[in-house]
Amino acid sequence: MTPDEPRSRLADLGVGPGAFTRGRHNAITDVSGVLVGHSTVHTDRLHTGVTAIVPAELGAERRWLPAGLAVGNGYGKLVGATQLQELGAVETPVLLTSTLSVYRVADALLGHMLEQPGYERTTTLNPVVGETNDGFLSDIRSRPLGDAHVSEALTAAAGGRVAEGSVGAGAGTVALGFKGGIGTSSREVPVGDGRYTIGAxxxxxxxxxxxxxGVPMPADELVSAPPAETVGNSCMIVVATDAPLDARQLTRCARRAIFALRGVGSDFSQGSGDYAIAFSVGNGMPPADATLSPLLHATLDAVEEALINSILMATTQVHADGNRAHAIPLAAVHSRLAAAGVI
Structure with a gap:
């Protein structure tokens, strides 16, 4: 890692939230009971890790949560996808990691779950683990991630502010020519007679x-070096809400999450693995479909801001062989937003 200017989120730059207010921490953890933890590896040859999204309600007393899955482009390795889609449910925390470590991480997550109280007689369980390829900045073939990193990420899972940028599963990722990583955001949304939170x-x-x-920020204009090369060209999106949506409605939210990628400039290349998982921790009757438009709109806004935060908060990373992904220069971002009248 090389020194960077202090990082800022989109809200810190003065960009408004759109139609709905941001949550307290502007993070997925604003959804009650949703926790996030990271395990991060930074060495001269490795920039990689694990990120855990943990619904605290999952356990012996509540074995599954309603969930939906949307696939923007299926060139990826989302472990557990078919059962999630078939049953409309998640049974474990959702873990994110590096492409070639995804199977080791899935096995470690399964082992962790089987050790939990109430799972002593469990004979089938569907771990959900997504990935993107951090091979531009990390020796991905070494498959360095496993039990210890999964345990660290799960143990570290907490509410409140979420670390973003070059951390956890985003330690070595690249987005839109800049250093990418982990990003998060949330919105408070009126739905029918209720008010709910949606986080991404x-x-x-x-x-x-x-x-x-809406303001272009081409990497070849903002960085005085060749733009970083994206390997694997993918994105994982996790959406959580306390609105008591059913699996079908959550799938509709997940589709909107995929749509948000275009709003930040994704070119949806042939080799891209773009997935969105949406789950609910809510209880009660699902709201009528006719009332869902605000929630669907808020999903787009929260995901788009999370994607931008993943870049704004990332720090420059360098591999020993010379590959370098630069952090986006925030002064240039601020200048272009001001010139366009956005801030």
């Missing part, structure tokens, strides 16, 4: 030309 967390690793609030 992303692992960004895709190509295209960055756009922030």
């Amino acid at each position: 967390l992303v692992q960004s690793n895709f190509s295209g030309t960055l756009s922030i609030a």
Whole structure:
């Protein structure tokens, strides 16, 4: 890692939230009971890790939560996808990691769950683990991640503010020519007679030309070096809400999450693995579909901001062989937003 200017989130730059207010921490953890933890590896040859999204309600008393899955482009390795889609449920925390470590991480997550109280007689369980490729900045073939990193990420899972940028599963990712990583955001949304929170967390690793609030931010203009090359060209998105949506409605939210990628400039290349998982921790009857438009709109806004935060908060990373992904220069971002009248 090389020194960077202090990082800022989109809200810190003065860009408004859109139609709905941001949550207290502007993070997926604003959804009650949703925790996030990271395990991060930074060495001269490794920039990689694990990020855990943990619904605290999952356990012996509540074995599954309603969930939906949307696949923007299926060039990826989302362990547990078919059962999630078939049953409309998640049974474990959702873990994100590096492409070639995904199977070791899935096995470690399964082992962790089987050791939990109430799971002594469990004979089938569906771990959900997503990935993007951090091979531009990390020796991905070494498959360095496993039990210890999964345990660290799960143990570290907490509410409140979420570390973003070059941490956890985003330690070595690249997005839109800049250093990418982990980003998060949330919105408070009226739905029918209720008011709910929707939060998003992303692992960004895709190509295209960055756009922030409609203002182009081409990497070849903002960085005085060749743009970083995206390997694997993918994005994982996790959406959580306390609205008591059913699996079908959550799938509709997940589709909107995929749509948000275009809002920040993704080119949805042939080799991109773009997935969105949406789950609910809510209880009660699902709201009528006719009332869902605000929640669907808020999903787009929260995911788009999370994607931007993943880049704004990332720090420059360098591999020993010379590959370098630069942090986006925030002064240039601020200048372009001001010139466009956004801030």
